[in-house]
Amino acid sequence: MNMTERYTENQLSALREKIRARLSPKRFAHTLSVEACARKIGEELLPDAVSALSAAALLHDIAKELPVDTQRELACRSGIRLTGTELLCPAIYHSFAAVSVIRSDFPEYAGERILNAVARHTVGCAEMTVFDEIVFLADFIEDSRTYESCIAVRNSFWSAFYAAKDSAGKELALHRGVMESMDRTMQILIGKGNYIGEDLLFARNAQLKKILGD
Ligand SMILES: [Fe+2]
16 A cells, blocks of 8 residues: 555556546546546645545546446445345446455555545545545536536536635535536436435535535
């Protein structure tokens, strides 16, 4: 494990090639776009963590194209507690499964910060760090997303982010962007008649607390 969680451009290029070999071209293009977006936000808010953000973004969907039964097995093996409702949401297995894949196949990236951000990129959690939030939001708003919800959050986030005068204002824009993504995700799940993992609700309320300062 790389304890400093800082990576050189050579290491990241090698990682990109390994990931390219495991994903479909479409998923790989999405992955690169998440990386670019996470770096762009990170350069302003967490300049020392940009290479770790790259790695987390590159690895976030590493398990998404595995068969769903394998995803579930790897998710359970990650040691992360999934609630009963979350076990009924196959769309989120891949974020927990990725933790197992990173530990076994990419151990140099298996530091706590990267593993947490990858694990939290679908339902989030009540204790999200700025690092987690950047990966979460980048996944929702990256430039190749064409869903109406993604475009709306992308536009509102970037205008607020660039209008903010200092890093506190930019961080607030991030909290809002993440909450807006969560709200829209819940609306989509309701529209489709799907379950909502309870951690998503706890995560959403935690974002509102950060915004209101309660
Ligand atoms: Fe993704």
